[in-house]
Amino acid sequence: MENLEIKKLDGLSMDVVAENKKKLMELFPEVFTEEGIILDKLKTVFGEYVEDKDDYYNFTWNGKERALRLSQAQSTGTLRPCKEESKNWDTTQNLYIEGDNLEVLMLLRKSYHGKIKIIYIDPPYNTGKDFVYKDSYKDNLKNYLELTKQVDEEGNKWSTNSDQNGRYHTDWLNMMYARLRIARELLNKNGSIFISIDDNEVSNLKKICDEIFGEDNFVANLVWEKKFAPQNDAKWFSENHDHILCYAKSKDYLDIKLLPRTDEMNNRYKNYDNDPRGLWTSDNLLRKDEQKSGLYTITTPNGSKYDPPSGRSWRVSQEKYNEMVLDNRIWFGSEGGNVPRIKRFLSEVQDGVKSQTIWKFGDVGHNQEASQELRKLFSGESYFDTPKPVRLIERICYLSTEEGDLILDFFSGSATAAHSVLSLNSKDCKKRKFIMVQIPEKVEKIRTLSDGAFSNICDIGKERIRRAGDKLLEENKDKEGIENLDIGFKVFKLDSSNIKKWDANNQSLEDYLSYMVDNFVEGRNEEDVLYEIMLKYGIDLTAPIESRSIAGKNVYSIGFGALFVCLDMEITIDVVEGIVAYKDELEPARTSIIFRDNGFKDSTVKTNALQILRTNDIEEVMSI
Incomplete structure (x- = not known):
């Protein structure tokens, strides 16, 4: 049995400085270096931007400060629901979001702050051929809308990042940098991030991750064959090989599960002496160094004598x-004269094995297997040059998630991560959920199927999830509980706000009067506005929504009464009552109400309604 040591009380009171430093490091690991806290960087984190003057160990490049500011910016956009491209809208807990992932992450940061268990991303490897997002510091949302031809009819071609470019790594x-900073905010305290990368940028990626997540929260560099x-x-x-860098939000809370034992491992256990404790295998009784307590002669049952070799000793006293x-835990061989060995019982070993850092293709798949998976779903076409196999991301999810955990991939690509979550859920009947984010990048190979055309990566990703889910249900149709497998997903698309923006300097009186009558953007409906409210208010996009007609007006209850929304133009006292x-029917612990900005008939009705x-006991009343 392992010796336990009693820790000695040092007699000192709590080290307040150390505690404060620890808290600060948890919140802002990027402000710490080998020399201590970088005060100027701490000011930057709080929005006070200063010039870099001091010399210290630091990884920097042209535009880093701008990228940091961009990660702290607020988005003016929204995510519009798209039911016609979704699957099982009313019941699913999964999300598929089309849009520039930086802008989307900004929008998700309030509703999903600290709620993501793991993030897996497979970003562009920067090989000179892949697409690299061109962010606009001035107006990233406008930049995205132009690139996707939602604004500019001529459009702008998304470019690759050629290695001839002078700002290639920059x-x-x-x-x-900007995206990973926001990603860290979304992780819960026991969460972790896994990032696929190759040799081209792995050193730079590790440096920025050391800064963003903290060097102490580096977990492993997994090498995938x-x-x-x-x-x-x-x-x-x-x-x-590729690399998969793993960082924890905080190693103090990180829990990586064991991999299941294989039949090959268990087959090593036998029961040569019919021990009632069951199967066992033998282990070396010798240790590699010399300990005085382990220097003695052992006499076996048949009289043979053994001493430890020079420089070594027996493992126990x-x-x-x-x-x-006496406990029949030493094995001397079937004849009773072999060098003694310790019996290790299968019933006493841990129920699993630690994952190693080298992942062989035989265990988690390879690129060709990944392509074959897509071809099976898409009648012979894979669409992607180097997709990831389902088994690879499935292992990541197996090691790092449990019932109800949320997985985010904001470089979704072919949606392998979503496929992996569905596959793992079909095996262990757990209810993990996913959020996929992908910019609708055009694809070179456009193929028309009976159910539509694939014009961009998002079309392929969504269709893959549909087909993979149906396939898993069919393959597991006889499995108990498979009917509860959530194979659906809600589609949202990044767009400009549903609320008109009034500019007194550039708009006419006619525009002002129009704004006062209706402050919603033309072509947007109540559901568009409802989900924008949820995002800005910090409510999960899959929170339950119930609609009820009260005095002829639509009233929405979100999260079983946590928030009520009425967007009608003529709200009466009957509606308020x-x-x-x-609210009294639902009995929420706390509730808020949001009305349309110009929804009350007159000021008297508004005053009476508030009273x-x-x-x-409804104090928080807001308007939009």
Whole structure:
């Protein structure tokens, strides 16, 4: 049995300085270096931007300060629901979001702050051929809308980041830095992030992750064997691996599960002496160094004598050895004369094994397997040059998630992460949820199927999730509980706000009068506005929404009465009293109400409405 030490009380009171430093490091790991706290960077984090003057160990590049500011910016956009492209809208807890992931992350940061268990991303590797997001510091949303031809009819071609570009690494770092800073905010305290990358940018990625997540929260560099055969036309070495960097939000809370034991591992256990404790295997009784307590002679049952070799000793003391012999925990071979070994019982070993940092393709798949998975779903077409296999991300999810956990991938690509979550849920009947985010990048190969055309990556990703979910249900149709597998997803698309923006300097009186009558953007409906409210208010996009007609007006209850919304143009006292009755029926612990900015008929109705609401313990009343 392992010796336990009693910690000695040092007699000192709590180290307040150390506690404060720890709290600050948890919140802002990027402000710490080997020399201590960088005060100027701490000011920057709080929005006070200063010039870099001091010399210290620091990883920097042109545009880093701008990328940091961009990560702290607020989005004026929204996510518009798209039911016609969704699956099982009314019941699903999964999300698929189309849009520039930086802008989307900004929008998600309030509703999903500290709610994500793991993030897996497979960003552009910056090989000179892949697309790198071109952010606009001035107006990133406008930039995105132009690129996707939602504004500019001529459009702008998304460009690759050629290695001939003088800002080759800089552009990639600026893209990653801003997004990873926001990503960290979304992780819960026991969350972690896994990032696929190759040798080209792994060193730079590790440096920015050390800064954003803290060097102490680096968990592992997992090496994935992505190819099963050598590439004989390679110039120097045939590269057959990628990296997956893993960082924790806080290692103090991180829990990585064990992998299940394999049949091969269990088959090593036998029961040569019919021990009632069951299967066992033998282990070396010798240790590699010399300990005085382990220097003694062992006499076996048939009289053979053994001493430890020079420089080594027995693993246990003679007293402990004698106890183990009496307990039939020492094996001397079938004839009773072999070098003694310790019996290790299968029933006493841990129920699983630690994952190693090298992941072989035989265990988690390779690139060709990933392509084959897509071809099986898409009648022979894979669409992607280097997709990730389902088994690879499934292992990440298995090691890092449990029932109800939320997985985010904001470089969704072919939506392998969503497929992996569905696959794992179909195996262990747990209800993990996913959020996929992908910019609708155009694809070179456009193929029309019976159910529509694939014009961009998002079309392919959504269709993959549909088909993968149906396939998993069919393959597991006889499995108990499979009917509860959530194979749906709600589609949202990034767009400008549903609320008109009034500019007194550039708009006419006619525009002003129009704004006063209706402050919603033309073509937007109540549901568009409702989800924008949820985002800005910080409510999960899959929160339950119930609609009820009260005095002829639509009233929405979000989260079982946590928030009531009425967007009608003529709100009456009957509507207000009906909302109060609705609240009393649901009995939420706390509730808020949002009305349309110009929704009350007149100021008297508005004043009386507020009085009724306050009388009924509803203090937080807002307008949009």
